């Protein structure tokens with residue numbers, strides 16, 4: 001009889017052992033998983049550094065000043081996301097939308113640079129098939145680009161909902177999670193920029209020569 | 217998955233109406249109930265268990281006598297590749313997932329997992345990924361490069377055709393399913409525990425699921441990367457493992473085993489969890505050294521990352537690396553040994569009931585110990601040089617994966633069957649099942665030890681007459697058919713239990729953890745009242761509180777009874793509605809993967825399905841507004 005009229009609820013309102021929302025935990029766990037994903041690609045790149053048997057080599061292809069510009073834009077977009085979340089929480093919808101639009105545009109600029117860079121590389125014969133440098137470089141940067149593109153789509157979806165009035169300060173967590181993802185993708189890019197561009201840029205013919213010339 | 221919960225709910229137009237019925241095919245396709253999802257995981261992976269078993273039997277038939285030619289070398293390669301791949305990725309992992317799904321919410325006192333639709337997504341991605349992998353049989357080009365796909369044997373230059381492309385794409389799709397499930401269970405276990413259920417009060421099975429989920433989430437992305445690289449090599453002409461362009465086949469081995477060794481623990485930790493639930497129940501005393509078992513599991517999960525090169529002792533990494541990995545591998549045997557002694561001590565002084573589940577668990581301890589010890593013999597790198605790529609290794613990993621994981625899973629099936637279905641399995645048939653499986657298993661795999669030490673290599677499709685290997689191989693084949701017979705007994709047992717309908721009570725074994733405090737099968741909302749947890753084995757001490765005061769044996773009558781659901785007002789039950797979007801994302805992913813082999817049109821169709829599914833999913837309310845009964 002004690003069960004008479006018991007209302008059975010479901011989900012977070014009943015059990016929430018840590019006080020952190022499920023969605024946020026999910027995002028953190030996912031990012032942990034993604035660290036391993038990028039980590040393995042970065043490890044592959046470093047393991048195959050200076051192992052290409054033929055050109056084009058990094059010194060023939062990479063253009064640090066141009067990529068520095070797109071890196072700067074992506075870095076600034078992280079600041080934009082912080083502001084977009086901040087104003088959304090304060091219900092200053094005009095500013096929240098403004099910063100979100102700006103972030104989306106900056107993300108698109110970054111992707112534009114990547115498309116330009118890829119076509120330029122292809123033009124000078126640096127393709128994923130060309131050598132080990134090409135294979136490792138393109139898989140890593142294009143999968144990072146895929147992450148950025150997914151992030152842009154996500155932010156556009158959220159922006160649409162801001163205009164519809166569905167995304168308000170009450171559920172600002174939805175934007176916060178997208179922001180968390182965006183920061184992560186940004187941090188990964190900084191590592192990529194440091195390892196794939198800055199450190200690698202001077203690499204030419206492998207030190208010690210190619211396997212068949214070594215020792216001569 | 218972001219869900220917009222604002223007042224003016226935006227939804228993309230539905231092509232099909234949201235399924236609402238609570239029976240029939242649409243219900244099963246759209247269900248987000250962790251118990252139904254667990255059941256489907258179980259049925260599908262049991263189907264693959266039979267398929268993988270048939271592949272094994274064909275291998276055994278071919279090897280039953282010297283110079284046999286029933287099966288061609290090409291088909292033989294496909295059979296051993298698909299047998300290994302199937303048993304690891306389509307059987308042991310998803311069968312464990314079936315137990316995770318069924319048991320985790322029940323064991324921690326929750327009404328479902330943290331993300332029910334994500335859970336459905338894992339299921340559908342797994343099902344279509346498994347189909348994708350096996351479609352290759354119908355093209356005549358099943359994967360043939362071994363379950364670890366070593367280049368150059370798996371590169372397009374030396375292994376043309378679509379076989380290994382199917383393999384690598386199938387693994388990538390299955391990896392998505394595993395990662396999604398792993399994330400879900402991490403969040404569920406961290407955040408959905410009932411009040412009072414602290415981490416150190418969780419059942420051991422929940423703990424092992426937690427550690428396994430962390431391993432899945434961290435290890436499967438590594439396999440994903442290896443898969444993307446090999447897909448690139450095979451389909452788009454990249455150079456990762458192409459030695460002509462300086463690519464290093466050994467590099468594949470490093471990545472694969474960096475995933476592969478944690479994978480070993482992904483396969484065995486859930487089995488250890490199952491056994492840790494069964495033993496105390498039927499020894500009628502608490503698990504000995506709960507804390508030790510939990511921390512041993514955690515240490516195994518951590519150290520499992522630093523032993524991978526023991527699969528590569530004969531590659532020529534040099535004495536320093538071989539010594540380091542010999543030592544780390546021998547060290548990881550310590551926490552495993554700790555667990556074995558804890559299980560033995562659990563039995564010590566107990567009033568043991570030899571049910572089928574208990575027999576399988578004891579069988580697990582014995583067989584797993586044999587497999588563990590033979591594993592230590594090839595942890596020693598000099599002795600491994602003799603054993604590498606011989607049947608000795610085949611014997612070893614079947615002792616840990618069949619004698620270990622599969623025995624525990626069968627024990628778990630017999631143990632939780634009444635909870636899953638509400639019916640008891642026949643114990644006599646169960647014991648027969650155990651005895652025949654035990655005999656068949658040892659007849660099949662024990663001879664492989666000496667075959668291997670005598671030098672019989674793995675993966676050869678036949679052998680010469682004068683090697684002295686005929687009798688042992690014949691015995692192994694007979695053993696294989698005995699195992700098949702024992703599995704048949706299990707299936708018969710299932711059908712008999714469905715016909716006899718011998719009803720199970722909520723707590724037929726007088727067991728210890730929360731899933732036994734509710735009726736069998738549980739109502740779809742699981743718990744009428746979310747339990748308040750005060751102890752490890754909370755249900756046991758609610759029944760026998762005098763045990764807490766130091767009374768040596770429980771009194772005759774239990775002080776707590778299984779939850780009564782007869783007075784629950786069903787109209788006030790508030791659970792998530794069905795959703796078909798996970799199904800479409802699952803189909804879309806496999807279609808896109810198939811398109812990588814055949815045409816970009818398929819890739820496009822698949823990705824459109826995925827995209828539509830994701831948008832529909834994130835805009836779909838958990839409950840349709842008109843469904844609210846408040």
Ligand SMILES: [Cu+2]
Nearest residue numbers: 477480524527
């Ligand atoms: Cu290993």
